[in-house]
Amino acid sequence: xxxxxxxxxxxxxxxxxxxxxxxxxxxxxxxxxxxxxxxxxxxxxxxxxxxxxxxxxxxxxxxxxxxxxxxxxxxxxxxxxxxxxxxxxxxxxxxxxxxxxxxxxxxxxxxxxxxxxxxxxxxxxxxxx
Amino acid sequence: xxxxxxxxxxxxxxxxxxxxxxxxxxxxxxxxxxxxxxxxxxxxxxxxxxxxxxxxxxxxxxxxxxxxxxxxxxxxxxxxxxxxxxxxxxxxxxxxxxxxxxxxxxxxxxxxxxxxxxxxxxxxxxxxxxxxxxxxxxxxxxxxxxxxxxxxxxxxxxxxxxxxxx
Numbered sequence: 001x002x003x004x005x006x007x008x009x010x011x012x013x014x015x016x017x018x019x020x021x022x023x024x025x026x027x028x029x030x031x032x033x034x035x036x037x038x039x040x041x042x043x044x045x046x047x048x049x050x051x052x053x054x055x056x057x058x059x060x061x062x063x064x065x066x067x068x069x070x071x072x073x074x075x076x077x078x079x080x081x082x083x084x085x086x087x088x089x090x091x092x093x094x095x096x097x098x099x100x101x102x103x104x105x106x107x108x109x110x111x112x113x114x115x116x117x118x119x120x121x122x123x124x125x126x127x128x129x
Numbered sequence: 130x131x132x133x134x135x136x137x138x139x140x141x142x143x144x145x146x147x148x149x150x151x152x153x154x155x156x157x158x159x160x161x162x163x164x165x166x167x168x169x170x171x172x173x174x175x176x177x178x179x180x181x182x183x184x185x186x187x188x189x190x191x192x193x194x195x196x197x198x199x200x201x202x203x204x205x206x207x208x209x210x211x212x213x214x215x216x217x218x219x220x221x222x223x224x225x226x227x228x229x230x231x232x233x234x235x236x237x238x239x240x241x242x243x244x245x246x247x248x249x250x251x252x253x254x255x256x257x258x259x260x261x262x263x264x265x266x267x268x269x270x271x272x273x274x275x276x277x278x279x280x281x282x283x284x285x286x287x288x289x290x291x292x293x294x295x
Contacts, residue, residue: 089292
């Protein structure tokens with residue numbers, strides 16, 4: 001059985017998934033001088049405790065999230081593409097699929113696309129403490 | 130011999146499925162009115178279960194749900210017809226339809242079932258313009274009065290066009 005590794009995180013009151021291989025590292029909000037993206041179509045981080053660091057167009061970018069729950073291995077067949085009608089009408093490329101996790105449907109997030117779509121106004125500039 | 134009269138539909142619309150003498154229509158209630166889609170496009174009527182709403186979704190895309198392991202999109206036709214919402218709860222009925230390559234579920238206030246009419250009972254819809262008339266394929270004359278038959282392919286294409294950026 002083929003498996004995939006997903007990283008589960010929470011943002012704005014919902015749980016989401018991302019391909020674990022697409023995340024370079026998980027950052028702490030206490031890192032000084034870091035430029036974080038606080039808002040996206042997934043909502044705004046309520047308490048940006050962690051950041052998911054990914055490479056976007058050759059640069060490191062960080063999406064602020066409320067929490068990281070960990071990495072799970074799931075059967076590959078539990079990851080589905082978005083239904084075609086949803087893919088054709090949704091106004092974001094930041095959601096690339098659905099993860100079926102028991103009774104729960106989670107969005108499989110394309111972090112690179114999500115971050116490209118986020119405007120500069122949504123960036124959060126971490127303050128040194 | 131089956132009657133071609135507009136007032137005498139066949140007693141069992143299931144018999145008419147696939148018959149060249151009759152057109153089967155699946156009737157559903159939207160916006161407090163009776164609408165229909167061609168019955169051969171309807172694959173199943175189900176209860177939806179929990180709906181997962183999608184971010185950045187247009188109003189007509191209510192979300193996605195899991196139906197026996199298949200994740201399906203749920204569309205509200207009332208939003209396209211009149212920018213009004215169909216009341217929705219977990220367990221609401223939906224019709225799974227297939228129109229060309231598109232397989233999705235439609236929500237409605239009620240699913241009334243099949244009626245069958247002779248082809249002569251199908252009339253051209255009123256002149257198109259903004260609103261429900263834009264999405265009608267036929268008006269079927271039935272013993273219960275005129276029945277608006279939705280053009281599902283046009284609804285899906287319009288939904289896609291309205292979702293394009295810019």
